[in-house]
Amino acid sequence: MSDIGLFEAIYSTRSMRRLKPDPIPREVMEKIIEAGVHAPSGSNFQNWAFVVVEATDDKRFIRDRYLKYYRELERLGSIPSMDAIPEDRRRMFATATHLAEHMDEVPVLLLACTGTDFPTYADANNPRSVTATLHASIYPAVQNILLAARALGVGATLTTLHYFFENELKERLGIPSDKEVAGLIPMGYPHGRFGPTTRRSGQDVTHWGRWQTGPDSA
Numbered sequence: 001m002s003d004i005g006l007f008e009a010i011y012s013t014r015s016m017r018r019l020k021p022d023p024i025p026r027e028v029m030e031k032i033i034e035a036g037v038h039a040p041s042g043s044n045f046q047n048w049a050f051v052v053v054e055a056t057d058d059k060r061f062i063r064d065r066y067l068k069y070y071r072e073l074e075r076l077g078s079i080p081s082m083d084a085i086p087e088d089r090r091r092m093f094a095t096a097t098h099l100a101e102h103m104d105e106v107p108v109l110l111l112a113c114t115g116t117d118f119p120t121y122a123d124a125n126n127p128r129s130v131t132a133t134l135h136a137s138i139y140p141a142v143q144n145i146l147l148a149a150r151a152l153g154v155g156a157t158l159t160t161l162h163y164f165f166e167n168e169l170k171e172r173l174g175i176p177s178d179k180e181v182a183g184l185i186p187m188g189y190p191h192g193r194f195g196p197t198t199r200r201s202g203q204d205v206t207h208w209g210r211w212q213t214g215p216d217s218a
């Protein structure tokens with residue numbers, strides 16, 4: 001395993017949804033999760049936990065539900081039909097559908113869990129503060145995981161569609177009620193190549209000093 005440079009990893013970490021069934025060695029998963037837990041969290045509470053789902057029946061359980069809600073979102077138009085999608089976004093939706101249909105075949109479904117309460121902000125006069133801080137205390141770890149996976153040649157995608165069946169998922173895997181499953185990350189060695197990502201430039205979305213309004217602003 002040879003490490004790649006940080007910026008190369010950042011610029012080439014894209015969602016990898018076509019994954020081989022080959023197992024990910026335990027030491028590789030441990031290294032990836034160790035990178036995750038080096039992330040910051042609110043008050044350094046580190047109220048995170050990771051569930052490595054590898055058993056076929058558990059992965060099928062997740063696939064069946066993920067696919068059910070994926071189809072439901074297609075029916076409602078939240079996921080557009082292929083002919084309504086602009087050419088440059090078709091590949092993304094095609095691979096997302098592939099992942100939904102084959103989620104039980106990937107070697108690892110990693111669940112990133114966080115707490116359901118962040119007492120520090122309980123009295124803040126801002127209804128978003130607790131949820132925001134809880135999520136801001138797990139998604140940096142998730143990003144570290146995505147980057148570490150990339151560095152080790154493992155493809156991954158952060159998905160959140162499991163929120164449609166989160167309670168069932170928690171019950172199935174014995175996840176305590178005071179934990180939230182904030183990310184479902186299918187992982188495996190990819191069929192395709194990493195990167196590059198398609199993003200607006202930093203320059204396009206940066207306001208120096210004051211928020212600028214106008215046709216060119218973010």
Ligand SMILES: Cc1cc2nc3c(=O)[nH]c(=O)nc-3n(C[C@H](O)[C@H](O)[C@H](O)COP(=O)(O)O)c2cc1C
Pocket residue numbers: 013014015016092096099157158159160161162197198
């Ligand atoms: C909060 C969040 C939720 C996401 N949920 C899903 C999901 O449920 N299913 C999926 O296939 N991809 C999901 N993605 C992946 C995004 O679609 C993907 O990151 C985005 O289209 C950019 O593509 P790229 O990562 O390949 O550059 C999610 C990403 C984020 C950040």
